[in-house]
Amino acid sequence: MDGRQPMVPAMNTENAIHIIGGGLAGSEAAWQLASRGVPVILYEMRPVRGTDAHKTEGLAELVCSNSFRSDDASTNAVGLLHAEMRKLGSLIMRAADANQVPAGGALAVDRDAFSQTVTQALEAHPLIAIRREEVVGLPPEEWGRTIIATGPLTSPTLAEAVRRVTGERQLAFFDAIAPIVHAETIDMEIAWYQSRYDKVGPGGNGADYINCPMNRDQYEAFVEALLSSEKTDFKAWEGTPYFDGCLPIEIMAERGRETLRHGPMKPVGLTNPRDPTVKSYAIVQLRQDNALGTLYNIVGFQTKLKYAEQAKVLRMIPGLQNAEFARLGGLHRNTYLNSPSLLDETLQLKAMPRLRFAGQITGCEGYVESAAIGLAVGQFTASEYSGNPLRPFPTTTALGALINHITGGHIETIDAGPPSFQPMNVNFGLFPPVTFDKNNLDGKRLKGPEKSAARKRALTSRAAVDLDTWVREQQAGI
Numbered sequence: 001m002d003g004r005q006p007m008v009p010a011m012n013t014e015n016a017i018h019i020i021g022g023g024l025a026g027s028e029a030a031w032q033l034a035s036r037g038v039p040v041i042l043y044e045m046r047p048v049r050g051t052d053a054h055k056t057e058g059l060a061e062l063v064c065s066n067s068f069r070s071d072d073a074s075t076n077a078v079g080l081l082h083a084e085m086r087k088l089g090s091l092i093m094r095a096a097d098a099n100q101v102p103a104g105g106a107l108a109v110d111r112d113a114f115s116q117t118v119t120q121a122l123e124a125h126p127l128i129a130i131r132r133e134e135v136v137g138l139p140p141e142e143w144g145r146t147i148i149a150t151g152p153l154t155s156p157t158l159a160e161a162v163r164r165v166t167g168e169r170q171l172a173f174f175d176a177i178a179p180i181v182h183a184e185t186i187d188m189e190i191a192w193y194q195s196r197y198d199k200v201g202p203g204g205n206g207a208d209y210i211n212c213p214m215n216r217d218q219y220e221a222f223v224e225a226l227l228s229s230e231k232t233d234f235k236a237w238e239g240t241p242y243f244d245g246c247l248p249i250e251i252m253a254e255r256g257r258e259t260l261r262h263g264p265m266k267p268v269g270l271t272n273p274r275d276p277t278v279k280s281y282a283i284v285q286l287r288q289d290n291a292l293g294t295l296y297n298i299v300g301f302q303t304k305l306k307y308a309e310q311a312k313v314l315r316m317i318p319g320l321q322n323a324e325f326a327r328l329g330g331l332h333r334n335t336y337l338n339s340p341s342l343l344d345e346t347l348q349l350k351a352m353p354r355l356r357f358a359g360q361i362t363g364c365e366g367y368v369e370s371a372a373i374g375l376a377v378g379q380f381t382a383s384e385y386s387g388n389p390l391r392p393f394p395t396t397t398a399l400g401a402l403i404n405h406i407t408g409g410h411i412e413t414i415d416a417g418p419p420s421f422q423p424m425n426v427n428f429g430l431f432p433p434v435t436f437d438k439n440n441l442d443g444k445r446l447k448g449p450e451k452s453a454a455r456k457r458a459l460t461s462r463a464a465v466d467l468d469t470w471v472r473e474q475q476a477g478i
Protein backbone atom coordinates (compact mmCIF):
# COMPACT_ATOMS: atom_id res chain seq x y z
CA MET A 1 0.00 0.00 0.00
CA ASP A 2 1.40 3.41 -0.86
CA GLY A 3 -1.02 5.48 1.21
CA ARG A 4 -3.16 6.52 -1.73
CA GLN A 5 -6.88 5.69 -1.80
CA PRO A 6 -7.57 2.44 -3.63
CA MET A 7 -8.86 3.06 -7.13
CA VAL A 8 -12.60 2.49 -7.40
CA PRO A 9 -13.53 1.89 -11.02
CA ALA A 10 -15.81 4.64 -12.35
CA MET A 11 -19.40 3.41 -12.30
CA ASN A 12 -20.89 2.62 -15.67
CA THR A 13 -24.10 4.67 -15.59
CA GLU A 14 -25.26 3.63 -19.03
CA ASN A 15 -27.33 0.70 -17.84
CA ALA A 16 -28.12 2.12 -14.45
CA ILE A 17 -31.57 1.93 -12.90
CA HIS A 18 -32.79 5.42 -12.01
CA ILE A 19 -34.52 5.95 -8.69
CA ILE A 20 -36.31 9.19 -7.90
CA GLY A 21 -36.57 9.99 -4.19
CA GLY A 22 -34.02 9.17 -1.48
CA GLY A 23 -36.51 8.57 1.35
CA LEU A 24 -37.21 5.30 3.13
CA ALA A 25 -38.35 3.46 0.00
CA GLY A 26 -35.88 4.90 -2.54
CA SER A 27 -32.90 4.31 -0.24
CA GLU A 28 -33.90 0.70 0.40
CA ALA A 29 -34.57 0.05 -3.31
CA ALA A 30 -31.14 1.50 -4.22
CA TRP A 31 -29.46 -0.77 -1.69
CA GLN A 32 -31.26 -3.88 -2.90
CA LEU A 33 -30.28 -3.19 -6.50
CA ALA A 34 -26.66 -2.30 -5.82
CA SER A 35 -26.25 -5.32 -3.51
CA ARG A 36 -27.22 -7.47 -6.48
CA GLY A 37 -24.64 -5.85 -8.73
CA VAL A 38 -26.99 -3.43 -10.49
CA PRO A 39 -25.77 0.17 -10.92
CA VAL A 40 -28.12 2.85 -9.60
CA ILE A 41 -28.52 6.60 -9.99
CA LEU A 42 -30.49 7.96 -7.04
CA TYR A 43 -32.07 11.42 -7.37
CA GLU A 44 -32.90 13.29 -4.19
CA MET A 45 -34.09 16.89 -4.45
CA ARG A 46 -33.14 17.93 -0.91
CA PRO A 47 -31.35 20.24 -0.11
CA VAL A 48 -31.85 21.93 -3.52
CA ARG A 49 -35.59 21.85 -2.95
CA GLY A 50 -37.24 20.97 0.36
CA THR A 51 -40.62 19.54 1.34
CA ASP A 52 -43.00 20.85 3.98
CA ALA A 53 -42.08 18.08 6.41
CA HIS A 54 -38.39 17.21 5.89
CA LYS A 55 -35.83 19.24 7.87
CA THR A 56 -32.46 17.81 6.80
CA GLU A 57 -30.66 16.77 3.67
CA GLY A 58 -30.12 13.22 4.96
CA LEU A 59 -31.42 10.24 3.05
CA ALA A 60 -34.20 8.21 4.73
CA GLU A 61 -35.13 11.09 7.00
CA LEU A 62 -37.88 10.25 9.53
CA VAL A 63 -40.22 13.22 9.22
CA CYS A 64 -42.15 12.80 12.46
CA SER A 65 -41.99 10.07 15.12
CA ASN A 66 -38.74 8.14 15.62
CA SER A 67 -40.53 4.82 16.05
CA PHE A 68 -40.69 1.79 13.76
CA ARG A 69 -43.49 0.53 16.06
CA SER A 70 -43.66 -2.95 17.61
CA ASP A 71 -40.71 -5.28 17.15
CA ASP A 72 -42.72 -8.33 18.25
CA ALA A 73 -42.54 -10.76 15.34
CA SER A 74 -44.81 -13.38 16.88
CA THR A 75 -48.01 -11.43 17.58
CA ASN A 76 -47.67 -8.13 15.71
CA ALA A 77 -47.89 -7.61 11.95
CA VAL A 78 -45.36 -4.78 11.75
CA GLY A 79 -42.99 -6.73 14.03
CA LEU A 80 -43.31 -9.61 11.57
CA LEU A 81 -42.54 -7.24 8.70
CA HIS A 82 -39.35 -6.14 10.54
CA ALA A 83 -38.29 -9.79 10.81
CA GLU A 84 -38.98 -10.47 7.13
CA MET A 85 -37.06 -7.38 6.04
CA ARG A 86 -34.08 -8.41 8.16
CA LYS A 87 -34.16 -11.82 6.52
CA LEU A 88 -34.27 -10.22 3.07
CA GLY A 89 -31.20 -8.03 3.70
CA SER A 90 -32.82 -4.67 4.42
CA LEU A 91 -30.51 -1.68 4.82
CA ILE A 92 -33.24 0.29 6.61
CA MET A 93 -33.63 -2.42 9.26
CA ARG A 94 -29.86 -2.79 9.63
CA ALA A 95 -29.55 0.97 10.20
CA ALA A 96 -32.50 0.95 12.62
CA ASP A 97 -31.06 -1.94 14.64
CA ALA A 98 -27.68 -0.18 14.80
CA ASN A 99 -29.19 3.06 16.11
CA GLN A 100 -31.85 1.85 18.56
CA VAL A 101 -32.91 3.87 21.56
CA PRO A 102 -34.80 2.32 24.51
CA ALA A 103 -38.54 2.11 23.74
CA GLY A 104 -39.97 -0.96 25.46
CA GLY A 105 -41.34 -3.41 22.92
CA ALA A 106 -41.06 -0.90 20.09
CA LEU A 107 -38.10 -0.35 17.79
CA ALA A 108 -37.24 3.35 18.06
CA VAL A 109 -34.12 4.99 16.71
CA ASP A 110 -31.89 8.01 17.05
CA ARG A 111 -33.24 9.68 13.93
CA ASP A 112 -30.11 11.60 12.92
CA ALA A 113 -27.75 8.67 13.45
CA PHE A 114 -30.20 6.41 11.59
CA SER A 115 -30.36 8.72 8.58
CA GLN A 116 -26.57 9.16 8.63
CA THR A 117 -26.02 5.39 8.64
CA VAL A 118 -28.25 5.00 5.57
CA THR A 119 -26.69 8.00 3.79
CA GLN A 120 -23.14 6.80 4.42
CA ALA A 121 -23.92 3.24 3.30
CA LEU A 122 -25.38 4.48 0.01
CA GLU A 123 -22.67 7.09 -0.59
CA ALA A 124 -19.95 4.51 0.00
CA HIS A 125 -21.40 1.94 -2.39
CA PRO A 126 -19.42 1.87 -5.65
CA LEU A 127 -22.52 1.08 -7.70
CA ILE A 128 -24.62 3.99 -6.41
CA ALA A 129 -24.37 7.56 -7.71
CA ILE A 130 -26.40 10.13 -5.78
CA ARG A 131 -27.58 13.26 -7.59
CA ARG A 132 -29.05 16.08 -5.58
CA GLU A 133 -31.60 17.39 -8.02
CA GLU A 134 -35.34 17.57 -8.49
CA VAL A 135 -36.81 15.49 -11.29
CA VAL A 136 -39.41 17.86 -12.66
CA GLY A 137 -41.37 15.71 -15.07
CA LEU A 138 -41.78 12.15 -16.20
CA PRO A 139 -38.43 10.37 -16.39
CA PRO A 140 -37.19 10.52 -20.01
CA GLU A 141 -37.52 7.36 -22.04
CA GLU A 142 -33.76 6.94 -22.38
CA TRP A 143 -33.55 6.32 -18.63
CA GLY A 144 -35.26 2.99 -19.19
CA ARG A 145 -36.48 1.26 -16.05
CA THR A 146 -37.08 3.84 -13.36
CA ILE A 147 -38.42 3.64 -9.82
CA ILE A 148 -40.50 6.54 -8.51
CA ALA A 149 -40.30 6.70 -4.71
CA THR A 150 -41.07 10.34 -4.07
CA GLY A 151 -43.40 9.80 -1.15
CA PRO A 152 -46.46 11.56 0.25
CA LEU A 153 -44.94 14.97 -0.53
CA THR A 154 -43.92 14.34 -4.13
CA SER A 155 -42.91 17.65 -5.71
CA PRO A 156 -45.80 19.23 -7.64
CA THR A 157 -44.30 19.13 -11.15
CA LEU A 158 -43.56 15.42 -10.97
CA ALA A 159 -46.95 14.71 -9.36
CA GLU A 160 -48.67 16.56 -12.19
CA ALA A 161 -46.72 14.57 -14.79
CA VAL A 162 -47.70 11.29 -13.10
CA ARG A 163 -51.30 12.44 -12.95
CA ARG A 164 -51.27 13.05 -16.68
CA VAL A 165 -50.23 9.43 -17.31
CA THR A 166 -52.53 7.84 -14.75
CA GLY A 167 -55.65 9.96 -15.16
CA GLU A 168 -57.41 12.63 -13.15
CA ARG A 169 -58.96 10.51 -10.40
CA GLN A 170 -56.10 8.04 -10.09
CA LEU A 171 -53.65 10.19 -8.11
CA ALA A 172 -54.88 11.64 -4.82
CA PHE A 173 -53.36 14.60 -3.00
CA PHE A 174 -55.12 13.96 0.29
CA ASP A 175 -56.20 10.79 1.96
CA ALA A 176 -59.67 10.74 3.52
CA ILE A 177 -59.62 7.62 5.57
CA ALA A 178 -62.70 6.05 7.08
CA PRO A 179 -61.93 3.68 9.97
CA ILE A 180 -61.46 0.02 9.06
CA VAL A 181 -62.65 -2.71 11.41
CA HIS A 182 -61.58 -6.35 11.76
CA ALA A 183 -64.75 -8.18 10.67
CA GLU A 184 -64.50 -10.83 13.37
CA THR A 185 -64.84 -8.16 16.08
CA ILE A 186 -68.24 -6.90 14.87
CA ASP A 187 -71.11 -8.16 17.04
CA MET A 188 -73.41 -9.88 14.55
CA GLU A 189 -75.95 -10.51 17.31
CA ILE A 190 -76.71 -6.79 16.95
CA ALA A 191 -75.65 -5.97 13.39
CA TRP A 192 -77.01 -7.60 10.24
CA TYR A 193 -76.18 -7.98 6.56
CA GLN A 194 -78.32 -6.06 4.06
CA SER A 195 -77.80 -3.70 1.14
CA ARG A 196 -79.96 -0.60 1.06
CA TYR A 197 -83.30 -1.51 -0.60
CA ASP A 198 -81.78 -5.01 -0.98
CA LYS A 199 -80.14 -3.81 -4.20
CA VAL A 200 -78.02 -6.51 -5.76
CA GLY A 201 -75.87 -4.27 -7.95
CA PRO A 202 -72.79 -5.44 -9.88
CA GLY A 203 -71.01 -8.20 -7.98
CA GLY A 204 -73.35 -7.97 -4.98
CA ASN A 205 -75.97 -10.26 -3.51
CA GLY A 206 -78.38 -7.78 -1.86
CA ALA A 207 -76.77 -8.29 1.55
CA ASP A 208 -73.35 -6.75 1.08
CA TYR A 209 -73.27 -4.27 3.94
CA ILE A 210 -73.13 -4.78 7.68
CA ASN A 211 -75.66 -2.51 9.39
CA CYS A 212 -75.49 -1.19 12.95
CA PRO A 213 -78.78 0.28 14.23
CA MET A 214 -79.21 3.23 16.59
CA ASN A 215 -82.25 4.48 18.45
CA ARG A 216 -82.77 8.19 19.05
CA ASP A 217 -80.99 8.28 22.43
CA GLN A 218 -78.00 6.40 21.07
CA TYR A 219 -77.80 8.72 18.05
CA GLU A 220 -77.96 11.88 20.15
CA ALA A 221 -75.33 10.60 22.57
CA PHE A 222 -73.12 9.71 19.60
CA VAL A 223 -73.45 13.17 18.01
CA GLU A 224 -72.74 14.77 21.38
CA ALA A 225 -69.58 12.66 21.75
CA LEU A 226 -68.44 13.62 18.24
CA LEU A 227 -68.88 17.31 18.98
CA SER A 228 -67.09 17.25 22.30
CA SER A 229 -64.14 15.01 21.28
CA GLU A 230 -60.70 16.37 20.53
CA LYS A 231 -59.77 16.72 16.87
CA THR A 232 -56.37 16.88 15.21
CA ASP A 233 -55.63 20.08 13.32
CA PHE A 234 -54.31 20.41 9.84
CA LYS A 235 -50.78 21.75 9.71
CA ALA A 236 -50.67 25.21 8.16
CA TRP A 237 -49.23 23.86 4.89
CA GLU A 238 -51.80 21.13 4.53
CA GLY A 239 -54.73 23.47 3.99
CA THR A 240 -58.22 22.16 4.73
CA PRO A 241 -59.12 19.78 1.93
CA TYR A 242 -62.82 19.47 2.65
CA PHE A 243 -64.87 18.86 -0.41
CA ASP A 244 -68.38 17.55 -0.71
CA GLY A 245 -68.60 13.81 -0.39
CA CYS A 246 -65.63 13.69 1.95
CA LEU A 247 -66.53 15.87 4.94
CA PRO A 248 -65.30 14.52 8.26
CA ILE A 249 -68.23 13.23 10.35
CA GLU A 250 -67.54 15.72 13.12
CA ILE A 251 -67.79 18.61 10.65
CA MET A 252 -71.11 17.21 9.43
CA ALA A 253 -72.29 17.00 13.05
CA GLU A 254 -71.28 20.65 13.57
CA ARG A 255 -73.49 21.67 10.65
CA GLY A 256 -76.58 20.33 12.42
CA ARG A 257 -77.56 17.52 14.74
CA GLU A 258 -79.65 15.84 12.05
CA THR A 259 -77.07 16.14 9.26
CA LEU A 260 -75.48 12.71 9.80
CA ARG A 261 -78.89 11.05 9.89
CA HIS A 262 -79.53 12.42 6.40
CA GLY A 263 -76.00 11.55 5.24
CA PRO A 264 -73.84 8.52 6.01
CA MET A 265 -76.11 7.39 8.89
CA LYS A 266 -79.42 7.49 7.02
CA PRO A 267 -81.71 4.61 8.04
CA VAL A 268 -83.81 4.36 4.86
CA GLY A 269 -84.16 1.14 2.88
CA LEU A 270 -82.94 -1.06 5.73
CA THR A 271 -84.88 -3.27 8.16
CA ASN A 272 -83.48 -4.70 11.35
CA PRO A 273 -84.45 -8.39 11.19
CA ARG A 274 -84.49 -8.59 14.99
CA ASP A 275 -86.95 -5.73 15.32
CA PRO A 276 -88.64 -5.43 11.91
CA THR A 277 -91.56 -3.25 13.00
CA VAL A 278 -89.41 -0.55 14.66
CA LYS A 279 -87.62 1.88 12.36
CA SER A 280 -84.02 2.58 13.42
CA TYR A 281 -83.37 6.28 14.04
CA ALA A 282 -79.99 6.05 12.34
CA ILE A 283 -77.89 3.25 10.83
CA VAL A 284 -74.13 2.99 10.41
CA GLN A 285 -73.08 0.87 7.45
CA LEU A 286 -69.87 -1.07 6.98
CA ARG A 287 -68.67 -2.25 3.61
CA GLN A 288 -66.28 -5.07 2.78
CA ASP A 289 -62.82 -3.62 2.21
CA ASN A 290 -60.68 -6.52 1.05
CA ALA A 291 -61.26 -9.55 -1.12
CA LEU A 292 -60.61 -11.85 1.85
CA GLY A 293 -63.62 -10.35 3.67
CA THR A 294 -61.60 -9.87 6.86
CA LEU A 295 -61.84 -6.06 6.87
CA TYR A 296 -64.83 -3.71 6.71
CA ASN A 297 -64.72 0.08 6.40
CA ILE A 298 -67.31 2.34 8.04
CA VAL A 299 -68.97 3.98 5.09
CA GLY A 300 -68.56 7.76 4.87
CA PHE A 301 -66.88 8.00 8.28
CA GLN A 302 -63.68 9.90 7.43
CA THR A 303 -62.72 11.80 10.56
CA LYS A 304 -60.06 13.97 12.18
CA LEU A 305 -60.88 12.85 15.74
CA LYS A 306 -57.77 12.04 17.77
CA TYR A 307 -57.07 8.30 17.70
CA ALA A 308 -57.77 7.50 21.37
CA GLU A 309 -61.05 9.45 21.33
CA GLN A 310 -62.00 8.05 17.96
CA ALA A 311 -61.87 4.43 19.11
CA LYS A 312 -63.95 5.34 22.18
CA VAL A 313 -66.59 7.21 20.16
CA LEU A 314 -66.84 4.55 17.45
CA ARG A 315 -67.34 1.84 20.07
CA MET A 316 -70.54 3.66 21.06
CA ILE A 317 -72.05 2.33 17.82
CA PRO A 318 -74.20 -0.71 18.66
CA GLY A 319 -72.47 -3.77 17.20
CA LEU A 320 -69.05 -2.12 17.35
CA GLN A 321 -68.76 -2.07 21.15
CA ASN A 322 -65.82 -4.54 20.98
CA ALA A 323 -64.51 -3.45 17.59
CA GLU A 324 -60.80 -3.74 16.87
CA PHE A 325 -59.59 -1.32 14.24
CA ALA A 326 -57.19 -2.26 11.45
CA ARG A 327 -56.82 1.48 11.03
CA LEU A 328 -58.48 4.55 12.40
CA GLY A 329 -59.75 7.41 10.29
CA GLY A 330 -57.78 10.43 9.20
CA LEU A 331 -57.33 13.17 6.65
CA HIS A 332 -53.82 14.19 5.58
CA ARG A 333 -51.86 15.72 2.78
CA ASN A 334 -50.71 12.60 0.94
CA THR A 335 -49.88 11.95 -2.69
CA TYR A 336 -50.72 8.37 -3.63
CA LEU A 337 -51.88 6.29 -6.57
CA ASN A 338 -55.03 4.28 -6.96
CA SER A 339 -52.65 1.32 -7.11
CA PRO A 340 -55.11 -1.58 -7.28
CA SER A 341 -56.10 -0.53 -10.77
CA LEU A 342 -52.82 1.07 -11.90
CA LEU A 343 -50.03 -1.26 -10.76
CA ASP A 344 -49.34 -4.92 -11.48
CA GLU A 345 -48.23 -7.34 -8.79
CA THR A 346 -44.60 -6.23 -9.14
CA LEU A 347 -45.61 -2.56 -8.66
CA GLN A 348 -45.09 -1.77 -12.34
CA LEU A 349 -47.30 0.89 -13.92
CA LYS A 350 -49.50 -1.06 -16.33
CA ALA A 351 -49.84 1.92 -18.68
CA MET A 352 -46.04 2.47 -18.83
CA PRO A 353 -44.19 -0.64 -17.65
CA ARG A 354 -40.77 1.06 -17.60
CA LEU A 355 -41.96 2.81 -14.44
CA ARG A 356 -42.28 1.15 -11.03
CA PHE A 357 -43.51 2.88 -7.90
CA ALA A 358 -42.31 2.30 -4.35
CA GLY A 359 -43.06 3.61 -0.87
CA GLN A 360 -46.00 5.56 0.41
CA ILE A 361 -46.96 6.79 -3.07
CA THR A 362 -48.21 3.23 -3.74
CA GLY A 363 -50.81 3.52 -0.98
CA CYS A 364 -49.03 1.84 1.89
CA GLU A 365 -48.62 3.86 5.07
CA GLY A 366 -45.74 4.19 7.50
CA TYR A 367 -41.95 4.19 7.58
CA VAL A 368 -41.59 0.41 7.76
CA GLU A 369 -44.18 -0.35 5.10
CA SER A 370 -42.68 2.27 2.74
CA ALA A 371 -39.21 0.78 3.16
CA ALA A 372 -40.62 -2.73 2.72
CA ILE A 373 -42.21 -1.82 -0.61
CA GLY A 374 -38.88 -0.22 -1.59
CA LEU A 375 -37.18 -3.51 -0.77
CA ALA A 376 -39.61 -5.53 -2.85
CA VAL A 377 -39.42 -3.15 -5.82
CA GLY A 378 -35.60 -3.15 -5.63
CA GLN A 379 -35.59 -6.95 -5.72
CA PHE A 380 -38.20 -7.19 -8.50
CA THR A 381 -36.21 -4.73 -10.63
CA ALA A 382 -32.83 -6.37 -9.93
CA SER A 383 -34.11 -9.83 -10.80
CA GLU A 384 -35.64 -8.56 -14.03
CA TYR A 385 -32.35 -6.81 -14.85
CA SER A 386 -30.51 -10.11 -14.54
CA GLY A 387 -33.13 -11.89 -16.66
CA ASN A 388 -34.38 -14.08 -13.83
CA PRO A 389 -37.71 -12.59 -12.71
CA LEU A 390 -38.64 -13.01 -9.07
CA ARG A 391 -41.74 -14.91 -8.06
CA PRO A 392 -44.20 -12.82 -6.04
CA PHE A 393 -43.76 -12.98 -2.27
CA PRO A 394 -46.24 -15.40 -0.67
CA THR A 395 -49.40 -13.56 0.34
CA THR A 396 -49.20 -15.34 3.70
CA THR A 397 -46.11 -13.24 4.58
CA ALA A 398 -46.40 -9.66 5.84
CA LEU A 399 -44.61 -8.32 2.76
CA GLY A 400 -46.69 -10.42 0.37
CA ALA A 401 -49.95 -9.53 2.14
CA LEU A 402 -49.14 -5.82 1.95
CA ILE A 403 -48.24 -5.97 -1.75
CA ASN A 404 -51.33 -8.04 -2.45
CA HIS A 405 -53.51 -5.43 -0.75
CA ILE A 406 -51.97 -2.58 -2.71
CA THR A 407 -52.08 -4.27 -6.07
CA GLY A 408 -55.41 -6.02 -5.96
CA GLY A 409 -56.60 -7.22 -2.55
CA HIS A 410 -58.62 -4.10 -1.90
CA ILE A 411 -62.14 -4.09 -3.35
CA GLU A 412 -62.73 -0.87 -5.20
CA THR A 413 -66.12 0.73 -4.79
CA ILE A 414 -67.19 3.70 -6.83
CA ASP A 415 -69.39 6.18 -5.01
CA ALA A 416 -69.57 9.90 -4.93
CA GLY A 417 -66.87 10.96 -2.50
CA PRO A 418 -63.22 10.05 -2.22
CA PRO A 419 -61.82 6.93 -3.97
CA SER A 420 -62.29 3.87 -1.79
CA PHE A 421 -58.62 2.83 -1.88
CA GLN A 422 -57.00 4.54 1.09
CA PRO A 423 -53.49 4.14 2.53
CA MET A 424 -53.03 1.21 4.88
CA ASN A 425 -50.52 0.03 7.48
CA VAL A 426 -49.67 -3.66 7.50
CA ASN A 427 -52.10 -5.57 9.75
CA PHE A 428 -53.33 -9.13 10.23
CA GLY A 429 -56.57 -8.33 8.43
CA LEU A 430 -54.58 -8.41 5.17
CA PHE A 431 -53.52 -12.04 5.68
CA PRO A 432 -55.46 -15.02 4.34
CA PRO A 433 -57.28 -16.84 7.17
CA VAL A 434 -55.33 -19.51 9.04
CA THR A 435 -56.51 -22.63 10.85
CA PHE A 436 -55.30 -22.96 14.43
CA ASP A 437 -56.03 -24.93 17.56
CA LYS A 438 -58.84 -23.11 19.36
CA ASN A 439 -58.40 -25.10 22.59
CA ASN A 440 -55.78 -24.54 25.27
CA LEU A 441 -53.57 -27.30 26.69
CA ASP A 442 -56.35 -28.36 29.08
CA GLY A 443 -58.71 -28.79 26.16
CA LYS A 444 -60.73 -25.68 27.09
CA ARG A 445 -62.02 -23.39 24.33
CA LEU A 446 -59.85 -20.28 23.90
CA LYS A 447 -61.69 -16.97 24.19
CA GLY A 448 -61.04 -13.23 23.77
CA PRO A 449 -57.41 -12.10 23.92
CA GLU A 450 -56.09 -15.67 24.28
CA LYS A 451 -57.84 -16.74 21.11
CA SER A 452 -56.67 -13.63 19.29
CA ALA A 453 -53.04 -14.24 20.38
CA ALA A 454 -53.24 -17.90 19.27
CA ARG A 455 -54.50 -16.80 15.84
CA LYS A 456 -51.74 -14.23 15.50
CA ARG A 457 -49.09 -16.76 16.44
CA ALA A 458 -50.48 -19.16 13.84
CA LEU A 459 -50.34 -16.42 11.20
CA THR A 460 -46.75 -15.43 12.04
CA SER A 461 -45.52 -19.06 12.21
CA ARG A 462 -47.05 -19.75 8.82
CA ALA A 463 -45.46 -16.58 7.43
CA ALA A 464 -42.00 -17.54 8.71
CA VAL A 465 -42.19 -21.03 7.16
CA ASP A 466 -43.53 -19.69 3.85
CA LEU A 467 -40.88 -16.99 3.56
CA ASP A 468 -38.09 -19.50 4.28
CA THR A 469 -39.47 -21.82 1.61
CA TRP A 470 -39.73 -18.92 -0.85
CA VAL A 471 -36.11 -17.88 -0.19
CA ARG A 472 -34.86 -21.47 -0.54
CA GLU A 473 -36.75 -22.01 -3.79
CA GLN A 474 -35.62 -18.67 -5.14
CA GLN A 475 -32.00 -19.52 -4.40
CA ALA A 476 -32.36 -22.93 -5.97
CA GLY A 477 -33.93 -21.31 -9.06
CA ILE A 478 -37.14 -23.32 -8.65
Ligand SMILES: Cc1cc2nc3c(=O)[nH]c(=O)nc-3n(C[C@H](O)[C@H](O)[C@H](O)COP(=O)(O)OP(=O)(O)OC[C@H]3O[C@@H](n4cnc5c(N)ncnc54)[C@H](O)[C@@H]3O)c2cc1C
Pocket (backbone or CB within 6 Å): 020, 021, 022, 023, 024, 025, 026, 043, 044, 045, 046, 050, 051, 053, 054, 060, 061, 062, 063, 064, 065, 066, 067, 133, 134, 135, 136, 149, 150, 151, 152, 153, 154, 155, 158, 333, 358, 359, 360, 361, 365, 366, 367, 368, 370, 371
Ligand atom coordinates in the same frame (compact mmCIF):
# COMPACT_ATOMS: atom_id res chain seq x y z
C1 LIG B 1 -46.02 14.99 7.94
C2 LIG B 1 -45.90 13.51 7.90
C3 LIG B 1 -45.67 12.81 9.08
C4 LIG B 1 -45.54 11.41 9.07
N1 LIG B 1 -45.29 10.76 10.24
C5 LIG B 1 -45.08 9.42 10.23
C6 LIG B 1 -44.75 8.74 11.45
O1 LIG B 1 -44.64 9.34 12.50
N2 LIG B 1 -44.56 7.41 11.41
C7 LIG B 1 -44.66 6.70 10.26
O2 LIG B 1 -44.47 5.48 10.28
N3 LIG B 1 -44.98 7.31 9.08
C8 LIG B 1 -45.19 8.64 9.05
N4 LIG B 1 -45.52 9.30 7.88
C9 LIG B 1 -45.85 8.50 6.70
C10 LIG B 1 -44.72 7.91 5.82
O3 LIG B 1 -44.44 6.64 6.22
C11 LIG B 1 -43.48 8.68 5.67
O4 LIG B 1 -43.81 9.86 5.01
C12 LIG B 1 -42.35 7.93 4.90
O5 LIG B 1 -41.24 8.75 4.93
C13 LIG B 1 -42.68 7.56 3.47
O6 LIG B 1 -41.55 7.00 2.83
P1 LIG B 1 -41.27 7.26 1.28
O7 LIG B 1 -39.91 6.72 0.98
O8 LIG B 1 -42.40 6.76 0.50
O9 LIG B 1 -41.26 8.84 1.14
P2 LIG B 1 -40.23 9.90 1.78
O10 LIG B 1 -39.52 9.31 2.93
O11 LIG B 1 -40.97 11.16 1.95
O12 LIG B 1 -39.16 10.07 0.61
C14 LIG B 1 -39.46 10.69 -0.60
C15 LIG B 1 -38.26 11.49 -1.02
O13 LIG B 1 -38.44 11.94 -2.35
C16 LIG B 1 -37.94 13.25 -2.46
N5 LIG B 1 -38.60 13.87 -3.63
C17 LIG B 1 -39.91 14.22 -3.77
N6 LIG B 1 -40.15 14.68 -5.02
C18 LIG B 1 -38.97 14.60 -5.70
C19 LIG B 1 -38.57 14.91 -7.03
N7 LIG B 1 -39.44 15.38 -7.94
N8 LIG B 1 -37.27 14.72 -7.40
C20 LIG B 1 -36.36 14.23 -6.50
N9 LIG B 1 -36.69 13.92 -5.23
C21 LIG B 1 -37.98 14.08 -4.83
C22 LIG B 1 -38.26 13.88 -1.12
O14 LIG B 1 -37.40 14.96 -0.85
C23 LIG B 1 -38.03 12.71 -0.16
O15 LIG B 1 -36.73 12.67 0.36
C24 LIG B 1 -45.66 10.70 7.85
C25 LIG B 1 -45.90 11.40 6.67
C26 LIG B 1 -46.00 12.78 6.68
C27 LIG B 1 -46.24 13.51 5.40
